[in-house]
Amino acid sequence: MSKHVTVSPEEAADRLAILELVEAYAHCADRRDAKGQMALFTADTHFVVYMNAKDPKPSQELHSREALAPVFADLNQYAATMHFLGQTTILSLTRDRGIGETYCMPHHLTIKDGKRRLMIAALRYTDTFVKMDGTWLFAERQLYVDWIEERPLS
Secondary structure, X not given: OOOOOOOOHHHHHHHHHHHHHHHHXXXXXXXXXXXXXXXXXXXXXXXXXXXXXXXXXXXXXXXXXXXXXXXXXXXXXXXXXXXXXXXXXXXEEOOOEEEEEEEEEEEEEEEEOOEEEEEEXXXXXXXXXXXXXXXXEEEEEEEXXXXXXXXXXX
16 A cells, blocks of 8 residues: 655645646647647657657657657547556656556547547547746656557447
8 A cells, every 4th residue: 555645835835837748749649730730849859759668779769849840730630539548657846857557448430431440549648737937837748558449340
């Protein structure tokens, strides 16, 4: 069992703000709000994708907020998406920096020639958060794909 400790109101507010940051990322993705999604990252952000979570070599690595634009625009190929968030665990937190892990199961719907297909992925994000001018942002986001399932829909 975990031991519950008392946290200050400031730390509680920071933890809530970090959870809202993670939720905003998924919300913006599903609404195709690429500009809003990019605004959640520092200008010099580091975004790393591991399409195979067991492979230590990343499949993609980006080094700025602007470099994220085509990644987020890529979601436009889907008729709809829904990113279901699991737990977000904040592993460490100071006044202006934190590290956490979030589980996510994005559902991506494709419609081609009248046929619908669904792709579901099991993702984990390892995040480094920074607080800048009172706002929490992603300084680094590492995306790990544990598995992908694809299936036709009726």
